[in-house]
Amino acid sequence: MSDPKDFAALLEQHLPFIRRIAAKLCGRHGLDPDETDDFTSWATARLVENDYGVLRKFRGDSALTTFLTVVLSMLYRDYRVWRWGRWRPSAEARRRGPDATRLETMVYRDGYSLAQAVDLLRSRGDTSLSERELYEMFGHLPMRARGRLGDSGDQALVTEPSPSAADQDLLHAEAEAERDRVNQVLARALEGLPTEDALVVRLRFFENMSVAAIARALELEQKPLYRRLDRALARMRMNLEAAGISRQQVAELLAGNEK
């Protein structure tokens, strides 16, 4: 297949799949419907450019749909950098799920006040959580540099906190310093695990993947993977406590894996 018409037809044939995967990716990262449309158009244009250069490079080492899914994930990363610089939802927000990701994105990337973000999420029907639950959830998220309301480009990454966020920032500052220390210890604890175990923990803990999805991705049996994850977490817990992380902090850190 070398005729551009062939690649155009191939792309056309897979457009519904591309749109569907793009929407899922955007949902995972807390993008709203307009942003999702924008990303889908942008990504499709990238697939067409250079005479369908990406499709031409496909050698057939995987299913084409799998290849397209990875390509879209890479393009999403590029798109995010293009739109918002290196901003991405925190591991904590992703671990807590789409509500936390959306809330964090609205406050820290788009510059809404916490009250505005909570109101918007609830009025748009984007969440089933109560106002109080959303406030509590936000309290667990790490402090980030704030964006300015209405910014959509790199300007959203202003480093000065908005006045409305000052109180929240003060509340978070101490916890943030402690979180940095814990994260460093956590990274060292991960390095102490066998390669595959470390990856499984990262995918479960930092990337908020379900055990079923991890099992599928790594071609592992699902049931033994639960036990394996438990063993890896027990080992990490021991290392973290030995490094001076309190039992409560450890429990909080690893809570997402023990649900």
Added chain:
Amino acid sequence: MDASKAERLAALLDGNCTERERQELLAELAAGGDDLEVFADAAAVLHEHEEEEAAAGVIPLHRPVREQPPRPRWKPPRWAKLAVAAGLVALIGGGLLWRGRGTGAGDVLALLEQPALGVPAGVRLKPWGASRGDGEAGKGRDVQLGARLADVEQLAGHDNQAASAAARDVARLLRGRHADPVARQYGDLASGIVPPGGADPEFTRRAIELGGKAAETGVWMEMARFAAAREDSVFFRSSLSLDILNGKGPASVFETERAELRRIGEMVGSEPPRWAEVRTALDSLLRRLAS
């Protein structure tokens, strides 16, 4: 956008890597970084997509359907020459064992986990003849076992009658080999509906173990026949296929067939591949090995 990296990650997600490639990629991902996020995103949305498709009855849950890719960079003459050269080196070095780049039972099991596409038109199942194998022992019987294990997996979800017949053969070929639970599993499949995902992978693995290298050979031969019928060059470019075509298959099974295997490799590597000859040669080879 690194398309080559994307394809490596996609191959990992589809289980199409060699063990060495897999370990390299896992180590890279375990170290964290941007690729981990890409991999996690792709894996998570793909899993979600597959579950939705399966729930809607579109495809079986276990694996996406492998599609025929465009192959603009495919240059058969070059790899064919390399393959033959590598085969000669292996022969000169006396390396007539099934080894190479970590290939072996794991790769054969991976073959059995390929998406079930059904048996292509024109392929005659059991080319050794319906009556062969009864009461037989030894290499031929185990080659049949491997071939019929492949049939069960490929027919599952496509032709239940033929899948059940294949499962019945597997149960029969396993009988009397201290393999009662495994034989029972295939017996159960034979008397009911073979699920779209095929047999339980653990029982399949055990059946292959019982049949040893000859069963592994049978699996590859059967899958090679299907690939030839589909004119799927990709199958013959896998490290497992290259090892076998280069004479690194198990000596106990292929000792008299290496020249024929090299000839098949040349046919696949010619421009264009001589598929009709490949099909005939593979049928003939399986008939000999399974007898």
